[in-house]
Amino acid sequence: MCCERVKRARPLLGTLVEISLAGNSESELHSAAAAAFSGIAQIHDLMSLQSMDSDVFRLNNAPVGATVKINPHTWRVIELAGEVSRLSDGKFDIAVGGAMLARADALRLRNKVPDARATFRDIEVLDGSRVRFRRALAIDVGGIAKGYAVDHAVRILRDLGVPAGCVNAGGDLRVFGGESVPVQVRDPGNPAVVRANIDLLDRALATSANYADGAFTAAGAVLDPGDGKTVTPGRSASVRAKSCAVADALTKCVLLLGASSAPALRHYEADGFLLDGETSLVIDIDACSGGIGDTKQSGRLARPALSAERGLKGERLPGPDLQTGSAVA
Amino acid sequence: MAGHDNWLRFVSIPVAAVAVAGQVQAAQYLTIDQAQKLMFGKSATFKRSDLKWDATAAAAIQQASGVRVTRNKQPVWEVTEGGALTGYFIVDEVYGKHEYITYAVALDASGRVRQLEVLVYRESYGYEIRNPAWRAQFIGKKHGDPVTLEEDIKNISGATMSCRHISEGVKRLLATYDHVLRTR
Numbered sequence: 001m002c003c004e005r006v007k008r009a010r011p012l013l014g015t016l017v018e019i020s021l022a023g024n025s026e027s028e029l030h031s032a033a034a035a036a037f038s039g040i041a042q043i044h045d046l047m048s049l050q051s052m053d054s055d056v057f058r059l060n061n062a063p064v065g066a067t068v069k070i071n072p073h074t075w076r077v078i079e080l081a082g083e084v085s086r087l088s089d090g091k092f093d094i095a096v097g098g099a100m101l102a103r104a105d106a107l108r109l110r111n112k113v114p115d116a117r118a119t120f121r122d123i124e125v126l127d128g129s130r131v132r133f134r135r136a137l138a139i140d141v142g143g144i145a146k147g148y149a150v151d152h153a154v155r156i157l158r159d160l161g162v163p164a165g166c167v168n169a170g171g172d173l174r175v176f177g178g179e180s181v182p183v184q185v186r187d188p189g190n191p192a193v194v195r196a197n198i199d200l201l202d203r204a205l206a207t208s209a210n211y212a213d214g215a216f217t218a219a220g221a222v223l224d225p226g227d228g229k230t231v232t233p234g235r236s237a238s239v240r241a242k243s244c245a246v247a248d249a250l251t252k253c254v255l256l257l258g259a260s261s262a263p264a265l266r267h268y269e270a271d272g273f274l275l276d277g278e279t280s281l282v283i284d285i286d287a288c289s290g291g292i293g294d295t296k297q298s299g300r301l302a303r304p305a306l307s308a309e310r311g312l313k314g315e316r317l318p319g320p321d322l323q324t325g326s327a328v329a
Numbered sequence: 330m331a332g333h334d335n336w337l338r339f340v341s342i343p344v345a346a347v348a349v350a351g352q353v354q355a356a357q358y359l360t361i362d363q364a365q366k367l368m369f370g371k372s373a374t375f376k377r378s379d380l381k382w383d384a385t386a387a388a389a390i391q392q393a394s395g396v397r398v399t400r401n402k403q404p405v406w407e408v409t410e411g412g413a414l415t416g417y418f419i420v421d422e423v424y425g426k427h428e429y430i431t432y433a434v435a436l437d438a439s440g441r442v443r444q445l446e447v448l449v450y451r452e453s454y455g456y457e458i459r460n461p462a463w464r465a466q467f468i469g470k471k472h473g474d475p476v477t478l479e480e481d482i483k484n485i486s487g488a489t490m491s492c493r494h495i496s497e498g499v500k501r502l503l504a505t506y507d508h509v510l511r512t513r
Binding site for chain 2: 007008009011012014015017018030034161187191192193194195197198199200201240273280282307
């Protein structure tokens with residue numbers, strides 16, 4: 001398939017976006033990478049909170065009840081976000097209201113005070129690429145747009161005939177074209193240490209955390225919509241899914257719900273794991289499809305293996321319950 | 330089914346596991362030559378014409394950009410096509426606590442940013458990246474040079490690197506253009 005390889009990186013989406021491609025012609029791969037970067041920049045511009053030209057800015061500043069026509073990309077992100085919200089009982093929620101109001105000052109709202117009761121249920125996704133807010137609310141798609149931008153870049157690269165590659169937006173990445181790519185997941189408490197090795201093949205992987213090390217603080221800390229509190233530092237969630245937007249959104253569900261996120265992951269045929277200082281919780285399809293246990297015990301708990309040789313698979317250890325509530329303080 | 334393949338192994342190893350303690354992981358994306366051709370096309374001509382400035386100019390650049398100026402020179406290439414100036418190619422470096430990034434900026438003839446490409450990304454948890462002696466070991470390295478870096482950083486998920494330093498670098502470069510390059 002390939003003789004030429006191209007690797008490019010640009011600062012986009014508030015992080016370093018890396019595109020690695022394999023194919024026949026180096027110059028065609030470079031052109032394809034440039035087109036993919038432009039696509040990512042377009043998603044960024046549409047969904048930026050700050051830019052006054054963005055769809056998100058227009059929606060957030062539209063009068064309550066107004067129907068707003070937006071770009072189909074933004075519409076799709078809001079629709080998908082709503083689906084994940086319903087599957088996670090609102091743990092993933094792009095609506096900024098209620099306990100999330102503490103974050104509202106970052107939204108650059110003019111003449112609008114979000115209703116404290118507002119949730120994803122107040123966002124109407126209408127035909128014709130239109131959206132309407134039923135209450136005074138604002139949205140922040142930061143928890144899903146990065147993954148969507150990766151998917152969009154992969155779509156562009158495939159349409160241009162690129163045989164294989166990987167798009168990595170600061171750790172939210174997607175591999176396509178039948179070449180497996182090794183990925184490492186850092187220890188959420190110590191970025192100098194790798195805690196998981198993954199071989200990714202035709203899948204996306206996303207990781208979210210509130211890292212203990214301030215040097216790598218994620219742009220948006222993960223907040224629990226229930227109480228508006230920040231997820232405990234030093235804990236990370238990684239999700240593998242077909243689409244990076246889904247993986248990105250589901251990481252927040254895993255962070256906030258622990259093993260109870262299994263049904264949402266199953267809906268998308270995704271799997272994932274939660275890391276903290278001492279434990280790893282694996283949530284996978286087997287675990288929640290009845291093969292290993294019922295949904296109540298859908299998470300598998302394990303001590304971190306001491307070496308690469310001592311893998312986790314098949315190793316089920318009794319341990320403290322990492323179900324909802326105790327999984328995320 | 331996805332759950333059956335052996336996709337995940339839990340480990341506990343240093344990020345630069347293959348290298349000796351403190352060694353660097355690095356990713357080289359483009360050489361200077363490749364970046365120049367990608368940004369300005371193959372028919373453009375590049376003439377190295379570095380910028381130097383004095384303390385007064387440094388203070389003015391810092392004032393205008395709001396970004397600290399710690400150097401008094403900058404690698405710059407004047408770009409011409411058929412004898413006419415089409416822009417400038419500038420190489421710059423920025424560093425955070427653990428990362429050290431070399432990137433190139435293409436300016437058009439009126440000083441507007443046309444394109445930005447990261448050339449090299451280096452990351453270390455062993456050495457102090459803020460130490461000039463540490464960074465000096467990379468200065469002047471070109472593609473193909475024997476380097477002590479571990480080839481090819483792994484794809485890492487988690488602990489997002491912020492590109493704030495690159496944004497600040499571009500602000501500083503635009504102010505440098507305004508105060509030193511435009512008036513040259």
